[in-house]
Amino acid sequence: MSALERLNMGLSRIRESLRGPSDLADRYGLPVDQVARYVELLGSRREAEEFLSVGEDDVMRTVRVNTTRIDRDELAERLEAKDASVRPYKHAPYGLVIEDSPVALAAYHEHLVGLFYIQGPASMLPVLALSPEDASRIADAASGVGGKATQISQHNPHSPVIALDVSERKLMALKANASRLGAFNIVAYLMDAREISSLGNFDRLLLDAPCTGEGLMPFPRGRRARPQDEVERAARLQVELLESALKSLGEGGELVYSTCSTNFEENELVVSSVLESLDGFSLVDVSLGFGDPGLIEYAGVRVPSHLRSCRRFYPHRHNTEGFTICRIRRL
Missing domain, CATH: 3.30.70.1170 (Sun protein; domain 3)
Known part of the structure; x- marks a missing residue:
């Protein structure tokens, strides 16, 4: 079974199981299925309301x-x-x-x-989990404006950092940021990360995947409705990106997959769907000494227990943006 088929099965079961309190949805002006995700994710209506009530000033x-x-x-x-x-x-x-x-x-x-x-407090953590200090070939597969690409460069200013993005506008911003910070070892490509294998194999690869941004709910720019179908579209793209990125790792290479989303669908379900369809990869503990373990059960869907080695960050628990981070090694 392909990773996308596994993902779709999980998404279908989740969609059928989600039930949310309509009064809470009305109070915060959000779809019922979005509020249902928070109740299911956090285990109680009370904590879901804590998550929804967090504001920008509550994040470091x-x-x-x-x-x-x-x-x-x-x-x-x-x-x-x-x-x-x-x-x-x-x-x-x-x-x-x-x-x-x-x-x-x-x-x-x-x-x-x-x-x-x-840079936000959780946004700094994926590169720390990646440990790119001694790698000779490094890629940031969805670099955006270069926050994490320049951070990788800071860890390893002597090896080339390949930065990919599909937005020319964002790559121009990356160029400006790299110049301002003196990160002169970044090589930028206007490229879809699903084509990354054309650039050869990498020792370290960061995939900070495009996502719904649901972890940015505390900020005015991030507080918006995100219906379930948007979450599912994001997860399908993430599966394709992660499959391609993993195949571009060399032997013993490591990849960090992260999103600024707290959704199970975009994180543990994506990672488990891909790893179950590919041989030769294993999860590695995200050694940050911070954060909650990854989820292994959600809305009736269970994933392998080694997904606990991922790390989750919540605004109301950790005073950070909402983030999820997983680390994968090619054997």
Whole structure:
């Protein structure tokens, strides 16, 4: 059975099982099936309401210090001298939590000259899970504007980082970010990640997959309706992207799959559907010391217990964006 067929079977069972409280949906102006996902995901109506009530101020405001140019303590001192209040972000060695600042972060001189990059607390974690420090061939298969590609470059400034995206506009933004941060080892391709095998094999590969962005619900830009059919379309694309990306790994190579979504359908179900259809791959523990384990049961659908090695992040539990991260090795 193909990965897409396995996925569709799971999606069908989930769709039939979801039931949600209509009063909660009305209160937050969301489809009933969307609220049903949160109740099923979090285990109770009470916690689903906690998830829905989280706002932008409940998520840590963080930056990634560009340690190729300045260390974290020195940047902290420079920002504090300009009346910002900062502290180390304990889950990333180059992260700072900005507790208060008199001006927008993007307006600081230190930002303009590339001493830091504005990046969410969970967004920094997939590259830490990837550990690209000693790899010689590295790819970011859906790079967008380059937040994680430049982070990979920061870990390994001596190896080429291949960055792919289907949006020319985003690649132009990546070029600007790479130039500002001094990440000169990034090679960008205007390419669909489903064609990545044409570029050869990789030692490390990040697939921060296009998704519904449901983990961004705390932010005004992310608070919108996401009906079940949108989730299912995203999951089908993610299966195709993940299959292609895994096939481009060399022996012993590792891939990190991540989304800024908390949906089971876009994460554990996608990963399990692909791994059950391909031989020669295994899940590796996401060694971050932070986050909840991956789900292995949801709305009547069960996946293998090794999916617990993935890591999940929730705004109301971890004060981060909603994120899910899995790590896979080619044997």
